[in-house]
Amino acid sequence: MSEEDLVIDVRGLNKHFGDKHVVRDLALQVRRGEIFGFLGPNGSGKTTSIRMLCGLLTPDSGAGQCLGLDVLQDSSAIKRQVGYMTQRFSLWEDLTIRENLDFVGRMFGMADRRQAVDNTLRELGLLERQQQLAGTLSGGWKQRLALASCLLHRPRLLLLDEPTAGVDPKARRDFWEEIHRLSAAGITVLVSTHYMDEAERCHRLAYIADGELLASGTASEVVAAQQLFTWRITGPLLQGLAERLGQLPGVELVASFGTALHVSGQDSTLLQHSLSQALAGSELAMQQLEPSLEDAFIHLMHYRRRQPGATP
Amino acid sequence: MTRFSWQRWLGIMIKEFTQLRRDRLTFGMIVGIPVVQLMLFGFAINSDPKHMPTAVVMAEPGPFARDYLAAMQNSGYFDIAGSVDERQAERLLDMGEVQFVVTFPPGFQRDLLRGPPPVLLVQADATDPMALGGAISVLNHLGREVFAADLPGRSVPATPAVELRIQKRYNPEGITAYNVVPGLLGVILTMTMVLMTGLAMTRERERGTFENLLATPATAFEVMTGKIVPYILIGLLQVTLILLAARWVFGVPMLGSLVLLYGVVLLFICANLVLGITFSSLARNQLQAMQMTFFFFLPSMLLSGFMFPFRGMPAWAQDVGSLLPLTHFLILVRGILLKGNAITLLWPHVWPIVLFMLAVLAVGVKTFRKTLD
Ligand SMILES: Nc1ncnc2c1ncn2[C@@H]1O[C@H](COP(=O)(O)OP(=O)(O)OP(=O)(O)O)[C@@H](O)[C@H]1O
Ligand SMILES: [Mg+2]
Numbered sequence: 001m002s003e004e005d006l007v008i009d010v011r012g013l014n015k016h017f018g019d020k021h022v023v024r025d026l027a028l029q030v031r032r033g034e035i036f037g038f039l040g041p042n043g044s045g046k047t048t049s050i051r052m053l054c055g056l057l058t059p060d061s062g063a064g065q066c067l068g069l070d071v072l073q074d075s076s077a078i079k080r081q082v083g084y085m086t087q088r089f090s091l092w093e094d095l096t097i098r099e100n101l102d103f104v105g106r107m108f109g110m111a112d113r114r115q116a117v118d119n120t121l122r123e124l125g126l127l128e129r130q131q132q133l134a135g136t137l138s139g140g141w142k143q144r145l146a147l148a149s150c151l152l153h154r155p156r157l158l159l160l161d162e163p164t165a166g167v168d169p170k171a172r173r174d175f176w177e178e179i180h181r182l183s184a185a186g187i188t189v190l191v192s193t194h195y196m197d198e199a200e201r202c203h204r205l206a207y208i209a210d211g212e213l214l215a216s217g218t219a220s221e222v223v224a225a226q227q228l229f230t231w232r233i234t235g236p237l238l239q240g241l242a243e244r245l246g247q248l249p250g251v252e253l254v255a256s257f258g259t260a261l262h263v264s265g266q267d268s269t270l271l272q273h274s275l276s277q278a279l280a281g282s283e284l285a286m287q288q289l290e291p292s293l294e295d296a297f298i299h300l301m302h303y304r305r306r307q308p309g310a311t312p
Numbered sequence: 313m314t315r316f317s318w319q320r321w322l323g324i325m326i327k328e329f330t331q332l333r334r335d336r337l338t339f340g341m342i343v344g345i346p347v348v349q350l351m352l353f354g355f356a357i358n359s360d361p362k363h364m365p366t367a368v369v370m371a372e373p374g375p376f377a378r379d380y381l382a383a384m385q386n387s388g389y390f391d392i393a394g395s396v397d398e399r400q401a402e403r404l405l406d407m408g409e410v411q412f413v414v415t416f417p418p419g420f421q422r423d424l425l426r427g428p429p430p431v432l433l434v435q436a437d438a439t440d441p442m443a444l445g446g447a448i449s450v451l452n453h454l455g456r457e458v459f460a461a462d463l464p465g466r467s468v469p470a471t472p473a474v475e476l477r478i479q480k481r482y483n484p485e486g487i488t489a490y491n492v493v494p495g496l497l498g499v500i501l502t503m504t505m506v507l508m509t510g511l512a513m514t515r516e517r518e519r520g521t522f523e524n525l526l527a528t529p530a531t532a533f534e535v536m537t538g539k540i541v542p543y544i545l546i547g548l549l550q551v552t553l554i555l556l557a558a559r560w561v562f563g564v565p566m567l568g569s570l571v572l573l574y575g576v577v578l579l580f581i582c583a584n585l586v587l588g589i590t591f592s593s594l595a596r597n598q599l600q601a602m603q604m605t606f607f608f609f610l611p612s613m614l615l616s617g618f619m620f621p622f623r624g625m626p627a628w629a630q631d632v633g634s635l636l637p638l639t640h641f642l643i644l645v646r647g648i649l650l651k652g653n654a655i656t657l658l659w660p661h662v663w664p665i666v667l668f669m670l671a672v673l674a675v676g677v678k679t680f681r682k683t684l685d
Contacts, residue, residue: 054527056523056526056527057685058685076529079527079528079529080529082527084527086520086523086524086527088520089520090519090520090521090522090523090524091521091524092327092331092521093519094330094331094334094335095327095330095331099327099330102323102326103323103326103327104528105323106319106320106322106323106326107320107323107324107525107528107529107530108528108529109317109319109320109529133334149524
């Protein structure tokens with residue numbers, strides 16, 4: 001892959017807040033036109049990393065480029081070509097939808113602002129509400145406005161920080177369709193999320209915990225890299241079983257679903273042995289399946305916690 | 313470094329205006345503060361208190377002294393409380409029990425008839441100088457007229473029969489009523505301008521919209537000055553309100569050029585706005601911005617000559633005072649309104665304000681945080 005094709009290419013990014021090491025030696029490569037998912041538990045440093053990429057925070061150390069521009073030197077040139085959607089709604093609540101977009105258009109020095117605002121309003125279905133104050137919109141509409149405002153200046157890279165938190169399934173689906181359309185049009189998207197179904201809609205993923213990148217690649221690569229074996233257990237009386245199974249040798253994770261338990265571990269033979277012993281003579285059935293992305297992530301979180309020297 | 317962009321600058325200005333228009337409370341404050349303060353101070357300007365308690369120290373009672381006292385009583389300004397000795401008089405004045413002490417010197421009657429005009433000493437409690445104006449002008453009058461009928465030998469208009477010596481106590485400079493309007497102009501502008509812009513940036517920070525603003529290519533200079541412009545217009549509106557009231561309600565004279573006055577006002581407004589916006593980028597939240605505003609507002613009130621006469625203050629206080637824009641603004645406005653001064657006379661008080669503004673702007677642009685760190 002040539003250098004040209006990397007829209008984001010950073011290495012060794014570090015950020016401290018006081019004596020708290022929030023991002024540790026982060027390296028990220030995002031290719032042109034792909035949708036790149038950014039995952040990690042709360043407080044793992046996703047927002048901080050995104051802010052460093054678009055120049056809102058200065059990294060303590062590290063180097064790299066974003067859209068061919070130096071992340072440390074050229075942040076104002078980067079800002080011009082990036083659409084950043086903040087985690088928390090951060091447009092002006094006492095301005096109307098149109099006024100907000102007009103303002104953003106002026107900030108980006110758009111010559112054809114009026115036209116662009118009209119188009120964006122139409123494309124995102126905001127035309128009828130254009131005179132409504134942003135503060136009076138519901139969550140889903142706020143999210144749509146926020147997306148509109150970061151698309152307005154036709155950025156080449158979108159940085160979306162948990163764009164679908166608190167949005168209903170239909171709006172979420174529409175949102176992701178929009179993201180895929182943009183990606184098809186050549187816009188690169190980096191999106192942070194806590195939802196597994198969204199992670200699976202991304203071309204590639206990165207998983208970070210405690211500021212450290214623990215895995216990256218396509219969803220199946222990330223799952224495969226954990227070398228997990230997962231068994232699905234079905235049958236009556238699953239209540240209370242999870243805790244019992246969790247104690248067994250070889251069992252690392254137990255996840256409860258409505259009518260099934262997923263039990264995973266890295267040592268295949270030990271796991272299978274423990275399970276078949278535990279289930280012998282009961283009406284419960286066990287069946288091996290492919291570990292899911294969620295299993296992989298939960299495993300990553302546990303694995304991280306057991307690391308010596310890791311600060312939770 | 314990004315080049316200054318008029319479009320961005322205009323954009324910030326339009327946004328500020330729109331938000332201001334929707335913010336009823338702030339808008340109310342803009343009109344409300346000058347109106348309320350004018351009412352409060354306006355009554356002080358108008359006040360011409362009468363029946364002020366007066367003590368008399370009289371070495372030798374006589375008919376002339378009695379006539380004089382009767383005339384004082386009749387003027388309506390003085391209530392003669394009675395005769396006391398000097399020590400008691402001092403005490404009464406100190407305690408604020410009386411406003412005036414009139415001392416008739418020994419040999420008053422004799423000197424009045426034959427000798428040089430006797431010296432009539434009037435000590436006045438001038439802590440509230442506005443209270444004295446009417447009474448003192450009456451006293452000046454009395455000296456000429458009371459004894460005219462009794463002393464035909466002396467020509468009345470030429471020399472007064474009594475030499476009046478007025479001693480203003482506690483507040484030697486004795487700010488006159490007219491001084492209140494320039495002061496009020498300055499104080500209202502300082503308060504509202506610094507406070508309103510002080511909140512301008514911290515509000516963005518508290519509401520989280522700062523992050524969005526930072527994600528755009530707007531520069532610190534564009535943001536700071538663009539946010540200031542709407543408040544300049546507001547300041548001019550306030551000034552016009554105050555001046556109209558001063559002229560038509562309280563009859564304050566306006567001798568100098570109005571254009572010059574507005575020029576000075578504009579400069580002063582800008583200085584305060586720059587300070588406010590700098591506070592705003594230094595403060596972490598709106599409360600801090602508010603505290604900084606008051607931290608600046610108090611010395612401005614106390615050391616600028618608004619509250620206490622500037623020349624009466626100790627040297628260090630004068631030094632601090634002369635750093636404050638309000639000090640110079642007061643001198644400028646008094647000069648223009650009351651003395652009709654021209655720009656050449658005013659220049660020495662213009663450049664300190666300009667200097668203040670540039671210094672503060674430099675600090676503001678330097679400390680404006682372009683990141684969220
Ligand atoms: N301005 C700041 N000052 C001090 N600490 C901060 C600041 N911003 C973030 N942090 C800390 O840095 C850590 C990472 O925060 P960050 O917001 O990047 O996490 P996140 O992955 O985005 O979490 P979430 O999923 O909850 O949004 C947290 O422990 C947070 O408390
Ligand atoms: Mg976050």
